[in-house]
Amino acid sequence: MSAAYEHGAAYEHGAAYEHGAAYERGPAYEHGLVLGKFYPPHAGHHHLVRTAQGRCARLTVLVCAASVESVPLADRVAWMREIHPDARVVGAIDDTRMDLHDPAIWDAHMAVFRAAVPEPVDAVFTSEPYGDELARRFGAASVTVDQDRTLHPVSGTAVRKDPAGCWDFLAPPVRAALTRRVVVLGAESTGTTTLALALADHYRARGGVWARTRYVPEYGREFSGHKLAALRARWPGAQWEDVEFTTDDFPLIAGRQNEAEEEAARAGSPVLFCDTDSFATTVWHERYVGGRNPLVEEVADRAPHHLWLLTGHEGVAFEDDGLRDGEELRPWMTGRFRDELTRTGRTFVALEGPHEKRLADAVVAVDALLDQGWYFADPLPENR
Known part of the structure; x- marks a missing residue:
C-alpha cells in the first residue's frame, strides 16, 4: 500500500496517531469491537479502527450490511481486511432498521451482533451517539x-452522495472499485x-483529484515486443x-492488462483511461489465432469497465512500427469490435x-458518464 495515501489523502500512516492524540501506551483492553456499515x-x-487497535490486545471489526444496499457485504469485508490486516474482520447481514428508542429493535440488532461476535467484548469503540448503549448491551x-x-x-x-468530492478520504481498494x-x-x-x-492529459488539466488521472498502456504490445525480441x-x-x-498467450495478456488497470485505479483519479482492455483481447485472439478462447472471455468479464470508445480505421493512415501488419484486416477488426460490443451489451461510442x-x-461521452454519478442504494431508514 505504498501509494495508498499520496497527494495529501487524509489518513494516518501505520498506527501512528495524528494531532497529538494522547493515547496510553500498551493495550488498555483485551478484546475491542468496532461495528459499522462501512x-x-x-x-x-480507518481512524476509528486504528485507534481501537492501539488500545486493545486484539480487535474485531464487524461489518453489517443490509440486503437493500448496493455494495455487497463480501466487498466491504474484503476491503477492511486488506486495509486492516491485523484486525479480525467479520461480516453479517442485518436487515433490521435502526431505531435507537425501540428496545425490541435493539434486541434484534444485538442478536445479529452476538451471532457474529459471540466471545466477550471488553470495549466498544464508536464515533456515534449510540455508542454508550451499544457498549452497555455488550x-x-x-x-x-x-x-x-x-x-x-x-x-x-x-461519500455516497459525492465520491469524487470525497476521493482523498477513500483507501485504494475502494477507489479502485x-x-x-x-x-x-x-x-x-x-x-x-x-x-x-490525450484523454488522460485533458482530465489531468482539471486539477484537484483529477490531476491524478492515469493512463494504462496496452500490455499486448509489450508482450509482442518480448516475443519478437526472444525470436531475434x-x-x-x-x-x-x-x-x-x-x-495460451491470450489469457496471460488479458490477466496482465487487468492487473495493470487495478494498480492504476488504486492510485488515480475517479476516471481511468485504458489503451485496449481484456475484452479487446478476445478479438485479438480471433485475429491472430482464430476462433474464441473461453478463458480469455472469463478474464475479460472480471474487469469492471464502464465505457468503450471505438476508433474507426477510415481516414487513418496505417503506420508500420515494426509490431504491426495486416492493414487489409482493419475493416474486419473494426466490424468485429463493433459486433462484440453490441452483442455483449457494453456501452460504446x-x-x-x-x-x-x-x-x-x-470528452463529451466521458463527461456524460461522469455526470451520471455513482449509484448507491439508500440504506435502511434510521430513527435516531
Whole structure:
C-alpha cells in the first residue's frame, strides 16, 4: 500500500496517531469491537479502527450490511481486511432498521451482533451517539473517538452522495472499485494510444483529484515486443510476421492488462483511461489465432469497465512500427469490435474523423458518464 495515501489523502500512516492524540501506551483492553456499515469505508472508519487497535490486545471489526444496499457485504469485508490486516474482520447481514428508542429493535440488532461476535467484548469503540448503549448491551466499556468528525470530516452519507468530492478520504481498494474505467479500442494503427493519452492529459488539466488521472498502456504490445525480441535472439533476421502466437498467450495478456488497470485505479483519479482492455483481447485472439478462447472471455468479464470508445480505421493512415501488419484486416477488426460490443451489451461510442474531432467527441461521452454519478442504494431508514 505504498501509494495508498499520496497527494495529501487524509489518513494516518501505520498506527501512528495524528494531532497529538494522547493515547496510553500498551493495550488498555483485551478484546475491542468496532461495528459499522462501512458503506463504503472511509478515512474516519480507518481512524476509528486504528485507534481501537492501539488500545486493545486484539480487535474485531464487524461489518453489517443490509440486503437493500448496493455494495455487497463480501466487498466491504474484503476491503477492511486488506486495509486492516491485523484486525479480525467479520461480516453479517442485518436487515433490521435502526431505531435507537425501540428496545425490541435493539434486541434484534444485538442478536445479529452476538451471532457474529459471540466471545466477550471488553470495549466498544464508536464515533456515534449510540455508542454508550451499544457498549452497555455488550457489557463493555464505551470509547468514543472523534464523534464530531474534526480529524476526518467525512461520512458514509457524504461519500455516497459525492465520491469524487470525497476521493482523498477513500483507501485504494475502494477507489479502485469506484473508478470509472474508459477503454479506447480499435483495429491496428487507428490512434487508440494517441487518444487515450490525450484523454488522460485533458482530465489531468482539471486539477484537484483529477490531476491524478492515469493512463494504462496496452500490455499486448509489450508482450509482442518480448516475443519478437526472444525470436531475434535465436534468429537475428526475424521480422514481426515471423512471430507466432498460441491460444495460451491470450489469457496471460488479458490477466496482465487487468492487473495493470487495478494498480492504476488504486492510485488515480475517479476516471481511468485504458489503451485496449481484456475484452479487446478476445478479438485479438480471433485475429491472430482464430476462433474464441473461453478463458480469455472469463478474464475479460472480471474487469469492471464502464465505457468503450471505438476508433474507426477510415481516414487513418496505417503506420508500420515494426509490431504491426495486416492493414487489409482493419475493416474486419473494426466490424468485429463493433459486433462484440453490441452483442455483449457494453456501452460504446464509435469515433470517426480527425484526431481533434475524436477527442472532442470522446470528452463529451466521458463527461456524460461522469455526470451520471455513482449509484448507491439508500440504506435502511434510521430513527435516531
